[in-house]
Amino acid sequence: MEHDLKRLELGIEELGIEVTREQLQKFDRYISLLIQWNKVMNLTAIVEADEIMVDHFLDSLSIFKEVKFEGPVSVIDVGTGAGFPGVPIKIMRPEIQLVLLDSLRKRTEFLSALRDELHLEDVEIIHSRAEDLAKKDDYREQFDFALSRAVASLNVLAEYCVPFIKKGGLFISYKGPAANDELLKARNAINTLGCKDAYSLRDAHVPYSDKTRKLVIIKKIALTPKKYPRSPGKIKKSPL
Numbered sequence: 001m002e003h004d005l006k007r008l009e010l011g012i013e014e015l016g017i018e019v020t021r022e023q024l025q026k027f028d029r030y031i032s033l034l035i036q037w038n039k040v041m042n043l044t045a046i047v048e049a050d051e052i053m054v055d056h057f058l059d060s061l062s063i064f065k066e067v068k069f070e071g072p073v074s075v076i077d078v079g080t081g082a083g084f085p086g087v088p089i090k091i092m093r094p095e096i097q098l099v100l101l102d103s104l105r106k107r108t109e110f111l112s113a114l115r116d117e118l119h120l121e122d123v124e125i126i127h128s129r130a131e132d133l134a135k136k137d138d139y140r141e142q143f144d145f146a147l148s149r150a151v152a153s154l155n156v157l158a159e160y161c162v163p164f165i166k167k168g169g170l171f172i173s174y175k176g177p178a179a180n181d182e183l184l185k186a187r188n189a190i191n192t193l194g195c196k197d198a199y200s201l202r203d204a205h206v207p208y209s210d211k212t213r214k215l216v217i218i219k220k221i222a223l224t225p226k227k228y229p230r231s232p233g234k235i236k237k238s239p240l
Helices: 006-014 021-038 049-065 086-092 105-118 154-164 179-185 187-192 232-237
Strands: 074-078 097-102 123-127 143-148 165-175 199-204 213-219
Touching: 006 021, 006 049, 021 049, 021 086, 021 105, 049 086, 049 165, 049 199, 049 213, 074 086, 074 154, 086 097, 086 105, 097 105, 105 123, 143 154, 154 165, 154 179, 154 187, 154 213, 154 232, 179 187, 179 199, 179 213
Parallel strands: 074 097, 074 143, 097 123, 143 165
Antiparallel strands: 165 213, 199 213
C-alpha cells in the first residue's frame, strides 16, 4: 500500500464494519487512480489522500449504520461522479450488483478504468441521463436501492431516482444540515412518485469529520406513474 490508511481502517471499524487487507489495498489503489486522473480531468475538488479517505470513502460508508447491504441486492448510484457512494460500498460488499450512472463521458471512462484496476465484478457503468435510463424496462423499477450523493434538491433527485426502485425498495439520499427543510419541500414529490409519506431522516456519523451528514431514506410502496421522470427542462422549471 502506498498511502497511510490507518485513519481509513479505524474509521471503517468505527462504523461497525470488518475490513480486510485486500479491501484496504483496493481503497489505496482507488486513491492513486483518483489523484492521477484528476490531474487531467476535473473529477473531484478533494485531492489529498487523507481528505479522500474521510470526505469520500468514510462519508460513502456512513450509510452502513442504517443499511447493511446483505446478499446480492441490486443498487444503482445515480449521478455517481467519481464513484461515490457506490464504489466504496461495493468494495466492502462485493456481492452486491451495482450500476454506476453518470451523464458525463469522462467520468464513466474513469469508472471503467477503476472497475478494471480494482477487479470489481457485477458492476455496470452507464453513460446516460437518469431521466432517459429510467424509461427503459431493463432499469425501471428493477433495483432494491437507488443511492445519490448528488447536490440537487431532494424533490428533483427523487424524480430522477425513485423510478429506478422496485416496490419495497429504498431511495437513499446523502444530505447536509438543510435535509429537514428539503424533505418538507419534497413531500409532494415523494407522494406523487409512489412513496406515500414512507420516509425517515437519520443522522449519519462520519468518522474523523465534523460535518453534518444526514440520510433521507424513502421507501417505495407503489409503482411510479409512467410519465415520471419528466424531461430535465420540466423538472427544473416546475419541480414536483
